[in-house]
Amino acid sequence: MFDETIRNMLIDGTWATLYMTLVSSLFGYVVGLPLGIILAITDKEGIKPNAVIYKILDFVVNLTRSIPFLILLIMVMPLTKAIVGQSYGSTATIVPLTIAAAPFIGRMVESSLKEVDKGVIEAAQSMGAGTFTIIYKVLLGEARTSLLVGVTIAVGTILGYSAMSGVVGGGGLGDIAVRYGYYRYETDIMFVTIIILVVLVQILQGIGMMLSKKLDRRRA
Numbered sequence: 001m002f003d004e005t006i007r008n009m010l011i012d013g014t015w016a017t018l019y020m021t022l023v024s025s026l027f028g029y030v031v032g033l034p035l036g037i038i039l040a041i042t043d044k045e046g047i048k049p050n051a052v053i054y055k056i057l058d059f060v061v062n063l064t065r066s067i068p069f070l071i072l073l074i075m076v077m078p079l080t081k082a083i084v085g086q087s088y089g090s091t092a093t094i095v096p097l098t099i100a101a102a103p104f105i106g107r108m109v110e111s112s113l114k115e116v117d118k119g120v121i122e123a124a125q126s127m128g129a130g131t132f133t134i135i136y137k138v139l140l141g142e143a144r145t146s147l148l149v150g151v152t153i154a155v156g157t158i159l160g161y162s163a164m165s166g167v168v169g170g171g172g173l174g175d176i177a178v179r180y181g182y183y184r185y186e187t188d189i190m191f192v193t194i195i196i197l198v199v200l201v202q203i204l205q206g207i208g209m210m211l212s213k214k215l216d217r218r219r220a
Helices: 002-041 051-066 071-073 078-083 089-114 120-126 132-140 144-169 172-183 187-219
Strands: none
Touching: 002 051, 002 089, 002 132, 002 144, 002 172, 002 187, 051 078, 051 089, 071 078, 071 089, 078 089, 089 144, 120 132, 132 144, 144 172, 144 187, 172 187
8 A cells, every 4th residue: 555665654653652652641640640649638628638739739730731732832842942952753742742641640640539438548547547658558549440541541642642743743643644644635644644543542542441440350
């Protein structure tokens, strides 16, 4: 269907997309997981209520999530260039992807932790468990299945963001779709990139759901 050059380009684009998605997801959780934990425990019904901290973080999360990714991508170009030395390409795209992913992940983590049965938390507190013990063994332990489902959703969302970055030369499959499908009107290449993106999302989501089901069975 395609010559070797096009096939190699699609393979490289697929690897670049996976690279951006997985690395951004990792960095997103480095920031988003503690952010979500702090939001959950400082809420008025959390184990360490703190209205000031919660309102500040809640505002920052809502503000960041309200900015469309393409606009955010352009806004942080100076920061991206300062960190990685350039504002385009797969590695550069990781910076805005992480910034976009972290508050999204934080909110999902907060939601998962708030699903934990209050009775389990109260039982741990009555036995003298400290804050860090409750966070690690109770909140994260009890919410692990929900958290893993959240990882699946986050990775799929970040993969979609990575494709959008192709509009400004972000690299990966999105960049190929824009350059060939939009500028050169080679719709066959664009359709193939779309199919690959859909397949990647389905594979990543399938792995995540399989792992979450296994955790559920272990808990049972």
